[in-house]
Amino acid sequence: MTLDPRGDLVALFRAVVDIESVSGNERELADQIERALRDSAHLEVLRDGDTVIARTQLGRAERVVVAGHLDTVPVAGNLPSRVEGELIYGRGTCDMKGGVAVMLACAVALREPSSDLTWIFYDHEEVESAANSLTRIAATRPELLAGDFAVLMEPSNARIEGGCQGTLRFTVTTTGRAAHSARAWMGHNAIHDAADVLDRLRNHQPEQPEVDGLRYHEGLNAVAIEGGIAGNVIPDRCTIAINYRFAPHRSVEEAKQYCRTVLDGYELTFTDAAAGARPGLDRPPAAAFLAAVGGEPSAKFGWTDVARFSALGVPAVNFGPGNPEKAHADDEFCPVADLFTCRDAMLRWLG
Amino acid sequence: MTLDPRGDLVALFRAVVDIESVSGNERELADQIERALRDSAHLEVLRDGDTVIARTQLGRAERVVVAGHLDTVPVAGNLPSRVEGELIYGRGTCDMKGGVAVMLACAVALREPSSDLTWIFYDHEEVESAANSLTRIAATRPELLAGDFAVLMEPSNARIEGGCQGTLRFTVTTTGRAAHSARAWMGHNAIHDAADVLDRLRNHQPEQPEVDGLRYHEGLNAVAIEGGIAGNVIPDRCTIAINYRFAPHRSVEEAKQYCRTVLDGYELTFTDAAAGARPGLDRPPAAAFLAAVGGEPSAKFGWTDVARFSALGVPAVNFGPGNPEKAHADDEFCPVADLFTCRDAMLRWLG
Numbered sequence: 001m002t003l004d005p006r007g008d009l010v011a012l013f014r015a016v017v018d019i020e021s022v023s024g025n026e027r028e029l030a031d032q033i034e035r036a037l038r039d040s041a042h043l044e045v046l047r048d049g050d051t052v053i054a055r056t057q058l059g060r061a062e063r064v065v066v067a068g069h070l071d072t073v074p075v076a077g078n079l080p081s082r083v084e085g086e087l088i089y090g091r092g093t094c095d096m097k098g099g100v101a102v103m104l105a106c107a108v109a110l111r112e113p114s115s116d117l118t119w120i121f122y123d124h125e126e127v128e129s130a131a132n133s134l135t136r137i138a139a140t141r142p143e144l145l146a147g148d149f150a151v152l153m154e155p156s157n158a159r160i161e162g163g164c165q166g167t168l169r170f171t172v173t174t175t176g177r178a179a180h181s182a183r184a185w186m187g188h189n190a191i192h193d194a195a196d197v198l199d200r201l202r203n204h205q206p207e208q209p210e211v212d213g214l215r216y217h218e219g220l221n222a223v224a225i226e227g228g229i230a231g232n233v234i235p236d237r238c239t240i241a242i243n244y245r246f247a248p249h250r251s252v253e254e255a256k257q258y259c260r261t262v263l264d265g266y267e268l269t270f271t272d273a274a275a276g277a278r279p280g281l282d283r284p285p286a287a288a289f290l291a292a293v294g295g296e297p298s299a300k301f302g303w304t305d306v307a308r309f310s311a312l313g314v315p316a317v318n319f320g321p322g323n324p325e326k327a328h329a330d331d332e333f334c335p336v337a338d339l340f341t342c343r344d345a346m347l348r349w350l351g
Numbered sequence: 352m353t354l355d356p357r358g359d360l361v362a363l364f365r366a367v368v369d370i371e372s373v374s375g376n377e378r379e380l381a382d383q384i385e386r387a388l389r390d391s392a393h394l395e396v397l398r399d400g401d402t403v404i405a406r407t408q409l410g411r412a413e414r415v416v417v418a419g420h421l422d423t424v425p426v427a428g429n430l431p432s433r434v435e436g437e438l439i440y441g442r443g444t445c446d447m448k449g450g451v452a453v454m455l456a457c458a459v460a461l462r463e464p465s466s467d468l469t470w471i472f473y474d475h476e477e478v479e480s481a482a483n484s485l486t487r488i489a490a491t492r493p494e495l496l497a498g499d500f501a502v503l504m505e506p507s508n509a510r511i512e513g514g515c516q517g518t519l520r521f522t523v524t525t526t527g528r529a530a531h532s533a534r535a536w537m538g539h540n541a542i543h544d545a546a547d548v549l550d551r552l553r554n555h556q557p558e559q560p561e562v563d564g565l566r567y568h569e570g571l572n573a574v575a576i577e578g579g580i581a582g583n584v585i586p587d588r589c590t591i592a593i594n595y596r597f598a599p600h601r602s603v604e605e606a607k608q609y610c611r612t613v614l615d616g617y618e619l620t621f622t623d624a625a626a627g628a629r630p631g632l633d634r635p636p637a638a639a640f641l642a643a644v645g646g647e648p649s650a651k652f653g654w655t656d657v658a659r660f661s662a663l664g665v666p667a668v669n670f671g672p673g674n675p676e677k678a679h680a681d682d683e684f685c686p687v688a689d690l691f692t693c694r695d696a697m698l699r700w701l702g
Contacts, residue, residue, distance in 0.1 A: 165533060169582055181594045182516060182653035183676075184557070184570035191573040191591075192553040198546035206535070219535035222542040223582050228575025231520055231594060231623070235574060240542075243532045243582060272582070302533035325534075 003036040005108040009339055010088070013101035017081040017090050023071040023131075026050040026123040030070060033121050036104060042111045043119075046144070050123040051133045053144055054107055060116040062285055064350065065147035065314065066106075067134075067305065068099040068154070069125030076330045087333040094332035095126075098321030099153025102343045106350070113350045115285065118147060125305065129274070134308050142312065149285035150309040151346075155322030155334075158341040160293055161300035162214045162279025162317050164307055168244040168255045169223075169272035172197050172263060178229060178236040187234035191227045194238040197266065198222060201242070204262055209247045212279045214299040216247035220262065241271075245301065248276030248310075277307040280315020292349035293319065319345075354387040356459040360690050361439070364452035368432040368441050374422040374482075377401040377474040381421060384472050387455060393462045394470075397495070401474040402484045404495055405458055411467040413636055415701065416498035416665065417457075418485075418656065419450040419505075420476030427681045438684045445683040446477075449672030450504025453694045457701070464701045466636065469498060476656065480625070485659050493663065500636035501660040502697075506673030506685075509692040511644055512651035513565045513630025513668050515658055519595040519606045520574075520623035523548050523614060529580060529587040538585035542578045545589040548617065549573060552593070555613055560598045563630045565650040567598035571613065592622075596652065599627030599661075628658040631666020643700030644670065670696075 003015050021029040030050040037045050043054040050070070072092035081090030100121060107119045124131040137144055174194050179187025206218040220242065227238030246255040252273045259268055280286060281297060290297065297317070300306070302324065306316035321338030354366050372380040381401040388396050394405040401421070423443040432441035451472060458470040475482040488495055525545050530538025557569040571593065578589030597606040603624045610619055631637060632648060641648065648668070651657070653675065657667035672689030 167533070167583075180653060180676075181570060181572055181574060182518070182596045183568075184572050184596070185568065189553075189572055191576050192549055194576070195546050195549035195553050198543055198549065202540075202543040202546050217534075217536065219532060221532055221535050221540055221585055222579075223532060223584060223586060224579025225542050225545070225576050225589060226579075228573075228577075228592065231574050231592065232518075233574065234572055238576060241579065241582065245533045245535070302531060 003032045003104065005036050005104040009101065009105055009343060010336060012105060013098060013339055014081050014088065016097045016101045017092050018079065020075060020079055021070050021072060022074050023124055023127045026070045030121065030123065033104065037107060040108050043107065048137055048141065049133055051137065052121040053118065055118040056113060056116050058116050060114070063116040063118060063147040064285055065118045065120065065145065065150040065309065066103055067120040067122065067150065067152055068096055068103050069122050070100060071123055071126050073126050073328050078330055086336050088336060089331065089333040091332065093334040094155050094322035095327035096154050096320055096322065098155070098334040098339055102321065102339060102346065103153055105343055106346045109347060110350050115350065117350065134305055138308060138312060145309065145312055145314070147314050149283055150306065150314045150316035152304055152306045152316060152318050153320035154304050154318045155320050155324045155327055156318045157323050158321050158338040159295050160290065160297035160317050160319050162212065162281050162297050163248045163277040164300040164302065164304045164318070165216055165218070165245045165247055166250065166252060166255060166276030167274050167303050168246065168252065168259065168270065169241065170259065170268045170270045171239050171241050172266045172268060173237060173239045176234065176236045179234045181232045181234055184234050189234050190238045191235050194225065194227065194240060197240055197263065200262060207247070209249055211247055211249045212281055214279050214297060216299045217301060218247055219245045246276060248278045251275065274303050275307055275311060277310030277316060279317060281317070283315045286315065289349050293345045354383050354455065356387050356455040360452065360456055360694060361687060363456060364449060364690055365432045365439065367448045367452045368443050369430065371426060371430055372421050372423060373425050374475055374478045377421045381472065381474065384455060388458060391459050394458065399488055399492065400484055402488065403472040404469065406469040407464060407467050409467050411465070414467040414469060414498040415636055416469045416471065416496065416501040416660065417454055418471040418473065418501065418503050419447055419454050420473050421451060422474055422477050424477050424679050429681055437687050439687060440682065440684040442683065444685040445506050445673035446678035447505050447671055447673065449506070449685045449690055453672065453690060453697065454504055456694055457697045460698060461701050466701060468701065485656055489659060489663060496660065496663055496665070498665050500634055501657065501665045501667035503655055503657050503667060503669050504671035505655050505669045506671050506675045506678055507669045508674050509672050509689040510646050511641065511648035511668050511670050513563065513632050513648050514599045514628040515651040515653065515655045516567055516569070517597045517599060517601065517603060517606060517627030518625050518654045519597065519603065519610065519621065520592065521610065521619045521621045522590050522592050523617045523619060524588060524590045527585065527587045530585045532583045532585055535585050540585050541589045542586045545576065545578065545591060548591055548614065551613060558598070560600055562598055562600045563632055565630050565648065567650045568652060569598055570596045571610070597627060599629045602626065625654055626658055626662060628661030628667060630668060632668070634666045637666065640700050644696045
């Protein structure tokens with residue numbers, strides 16, 4: 001199976017889907033993409049591990065970065081792809097081989113783009129952040145990610161989803177005093193004390209702030225709880241794991257402070273944090289992009305790699321085929337129309 | 352090492368302690384006890400697995416059953432026994448080889464008891480109830496357990512602790528709807544819902560009823576809680592395990608109904624139940640026992656095998672050397688004085 005970026009877009013998409021590339025197994029797909037791009041004279045093609053980067057060097061005033069990951073979550077009997085009416089089903093159809101196919105087609109087609117372009121096909125996105133090749137490249141060759149504006153072709157129903165919310169994880173542990181449950185009054189029940197923490201979370205009204213014109217929707221939720229020693233012992237510890245999804249007007253530090261206020265009186269142990277990204281739709285390249293795509297942009301709730309670009313000072317948005325709520329679903333699919341909508345918008349914008 | 356029930360009580364006690372008999376390994380101790388009892392002409396000695404039963408058949412009007420278990424929880428570097436002043440330390444010193452030593456000494460000494468006597472040295476008490484040899488014997492040879500009054504020589508500070516509280520275990524599960532935590536409003540958080548259950552337990556005032564003249568102290572406690580799918584998912588289930596310790600004026604069914612009232616609106620899944628035992632201090636043999644022991648009897652909070660006798664229609668009390676709060680502790684010990692107090696009281700009562 002070889003990839004033909006100049007041929008039929010649906011055939012290209014299905015070929016990309018049918019090269020299985022679960023995280024850690026991206027090599028074959030990366031090889032095929034590298035081969036498909038190498039014969040375009042207008043592109044400089046670089047390889048870094050299983051990441052393929054192709055870019056123009058036309059001396060344009062601005063550079064746009066377009067990125068998409070090659071890997072998928074594990075296959076669940078949903079390969080090879082299959083067509084049902086106007087939908088194409090299979091692992092990766094939604095997250096995010098539609099974006100990869102559109103990128104391939106546009107990279108080859110846009111020989112004289114209005115901005116210089118950097119196309120990044122990267123590996124290990126669906127795993128821990130440390131393994132994500134963008135983490136490595138940002139550390140070792142940050143110049144490869146540089147640009148004035150970035151588009152992550154993650155599924156967004158072929159509409160612009162600006163920025164992304166940040167995410168913070170922490171634990172709260174209540175402590176008591178163990179005792180035999182037949183003499184409970186000699187101990188202090190730490191699980192009972194967790195009621196106050198859960199009450200505060202239950203009664204908390206998540207904010208829905210507007211940031212750069214987009215409406216975000218925060219969430220502060222217990223995602224795990226664990227406590228108990230034995231069936232006859234008053235528990236002396238109860239640990240609640242909490243996830244705060246915060247709009248991108250807050251920094252990670254401000255998000256932490258917000259949680260400290262909601263849970264005043266408790267010690268918060270932070271275990272994981274990722275900053276959000278402002279939508280950046282006020283930047284110059286964004287205006288032309290909005291005009292090319294049309295429609296109303298909306299806020300991105302889930303965290304995506306746009307935040308990496310944002311952290312590097314590159315405003316970034318999500319724009320790609322497929323419904324993000326179908327990402328990772330066993331019945332994930334992509335509407336054929338989304339592929340053409342996205343391709344045509346990119347060609348209009350950058351052509 | 353052989354056991355000499357006619358010799359020094361402290362030496363006998365230490366010899367019993369130093370024959371390691373963690374649950375499942377009671378054979379050596381049972382063999383030694385059987386051998387020590389077989390040369391007493393006034394005793395009929397029976398063996399059932401690793402349980403040794405010795406009894407008189409004197410045609411007395413009443414029969415008193417005295418029982419104690421041979422097994423201990425696992426050794427924790429606390430064998431062999433050691434003496435510190437008036438205390439003897441080591442695994443089993445508190446729970447309950449002091450009682451076993453007193454039983455051995457009394458069984459041999461009481462050749463002409465005022466009541467017929469049944470001495471039961473049994474195995475597998477410190478494990479699940481199904482493995483307890485009293486469960487087997489009650490089912491296969493209940494006549495061996497028959498009597499008018501029973502004394503369990505479990506640690507009770509050498510004072511009478513009447514009856515025992517019952518215990519009930521159940522779970523309550525709250526259910527919600529899973530969703531990505533970046534879009535929490537599309538789900539429903541089951542862990543947050545657990546707050547109401549924990550609030551009710553936290554605000555519940557345990558009763559302290561008087562039963563047959565003794566003051567009990569109930570307890571209704573969460574002993575475990577568990578919920579959560581992943582750090583980025585709104586949890587759809589949270590399960591709370593609850594332990595109700597109830598005074599013996601309630602049956603198991605009444606105890607269940609009580610919990611259903613406290614947690615009205617939730618489904619309770621009962622996983623374990625053991626009836627309590629009324630103290631039975633109004634029965635005829637108890638009066639003489641109270642007089643022989645002296646002091647004020649108190650209620651037993653923890654569940655013990657007195658409940659098995661109670662279920663067979665035999666009122667039963669706890670009376671033995673050692674502080675029950677030291678049972679299973681790595682630094683468990685027995686005051687030497689308790690051994691003599693208990694032995695002398697038994698001889699006074701039954702002699």
